[in-house]
Amino acid sequence: MSVLSGKKVLLGISGGIAAYKTASLVRLFIKAGAHVQVIMTPASKDFITPLTLSTLSKNPVHSSFYNEDDDSSHTGEQAKQNAEWNNHVELGLWADLILIAPATANTMSKMVNGNCDNLLIATYLSAKCPVYFAPAMDLDMYKHPSTIASFDALKSFGNFIIPAESGELASGLSGEGRMAEPENIIAFLEADLESKLPLKGKKILITAGPTYEAIDPVRFIGNHSTGKMGFDIAICASNMGAEVILVSGPTHLAVNNTNIMLIRVVSAQQMYDVCHQYYNNVDVAIAAAAVADYRPKNVANQKIKKNDAEFSIELEKTKDILASLGELKQNQFLIGFALETENEIENAKLKIQKKNLDLIVLNSLQDEGAGFGKPTNKITFIDKSFVVEPMELKSKEEVALDIINKVIQQYHA
Known part of the structure; x- marks a missing residue:
């Protein structure tokens, strides 16, 4: 483009x-x-x-x-x-x-x-x-x-x-x-x-969308993320001159931009592997994907028949992509997302410390107009010094620009 x-x-x-x-x-x-x-x-x-x-x-x-x-x-x-x-x-x-x-x-x-x-x-x-x-x-x-x-x-x-x-x-x-x-x-x-673009020469890794964790060949555990927020961030970063690696879970969205390399994945493990493949060579990583925290411990080879009145699935934790990137962080500017329903600020601050983040983008499901499947979002920025900056309700394209402006400030302070 x-x-x-x-x-x-x-x-x-x-x-x-x-x-x-x-x-x-x-x-x-x-x-x-x-x-x-x-x-x-x-x-x-x-x-x-x-x-x-x-x-x-x-x-x-x-x-x-x-x-x-x-x-x-x-x-x-x-x-x-x-x-x-x-x-x-x-x-x-x-x-x-x-x-x-x-x-x-x-x-x-x-x-x-x-x-x-x-x-x-x-x-x-x-x-x-x-x-x-x-x-x-x-x-x-x-x-x-x-x-x-x-x-x-x-x-x-x-x-x-x-x-x-x-x-x-x-x-x-x-x-x-x-x-x-x-x-x-x-x-x-x-x-x-x-x-003259402010992010010319910078490489940015962005995750987007949900992950699907298989139960059997036809069923999965997933969430309602559309991936729009991550895709909008990728497009905005590219428009500012960055070379973007966009790792996306299942979504109908697409990009037509030579500065964006789109890698499609399905599961949290696949997203983890791709992120670690590229992380050492990027300047910025923005984890906007809604990654599953748990997955079925055992995946059935055949479709599970509806026989019993009750059915239980044993779950195990997925690898924490953001935390693993925080452990490996050298000079990367690492941005995470937090979607909270209670004690939002406190939980987000804990996540910054626990995962070694430079900035967190906090979403609250309590805010009207925010959350999955909506064209708008209402976020709060919290940096590693715990400076809290609440933002107004905006379109996701405008929110993407706010996020990328934080990246620009990092390199043009």
Whole structure:
């Protein structure tokens, strides 16, 4: 999955021949899973139509500070009242990143000097997100001292240049000045964004879902865990740049992410074995699975017939995965979960000590909206110093982000 997936991209197009490439650029953003809005300078409409970009981006294209009512019978004050205002501040705040491509010499000069005579420059000056620009112009223009000064000034403002490429230019000359190809622009953005992700280079082991402990070939002891919490944590960790090993018990959930290695298991013993296989090579372990505490001591080879009025099963303890990881812990940041129904805080603190945890995520079945099979969760963080931090009821996706933010704080304190 691309790091651009879910990102809100504002594409600014200025008036150069390379504007024709922006149709392909918008398509690639959409294919990567990004949400795209487009701002065109008036001059850029000579090279590509707003209708093309609107169709590809699935959003209206912005060009002026307001869009007048299509009803031409309205004039003067009535037309102004019916006009739809394009709020440049709102557009700038909406974006996770702004890309100006092509960035002509004229547009770059306006960006440097704050010459705010169109919607694109007004939005650029209002933006708080990262801004990337892809220059495009003829060879002599690209090498001109004023253009080089614009590059230096824009970079000093914190903007990021996507260097032009060499090749045949619109003038017929050959040399540096061609706007980078759309595929190369996307690759540049992905590489740059990935390098800045807070968990880039970290490996995280996550357990999720229930375990099923066999009674006979058709029956088992299990629980109601869906695995959603663990899967949401894995997705969030991956989005922050981590390489994730997700060990899941039986669940209908799936992931489509090259940064997440999903290993499916059934029993507590299988989950134990996989966790120990990878634990020494990870930086963080998050035990979100609802692992069975007991399993049948003897598993029948054939289906048990319903004969007697009463039937008993002798149980034995399963291996405690979290405690075993705590014993082996070296530099790993170890996070456990506790699902309690009484004396929640006290029991969670005991679990921190007993299992050598750095952080515990406490769930209480007494809280409405928390527990198995629900889209929400209400948790309390307790760290190894017994600092208690209760959280509000949130969606499990938001809870996952809170948990991963605790991991980020560990490495970026």
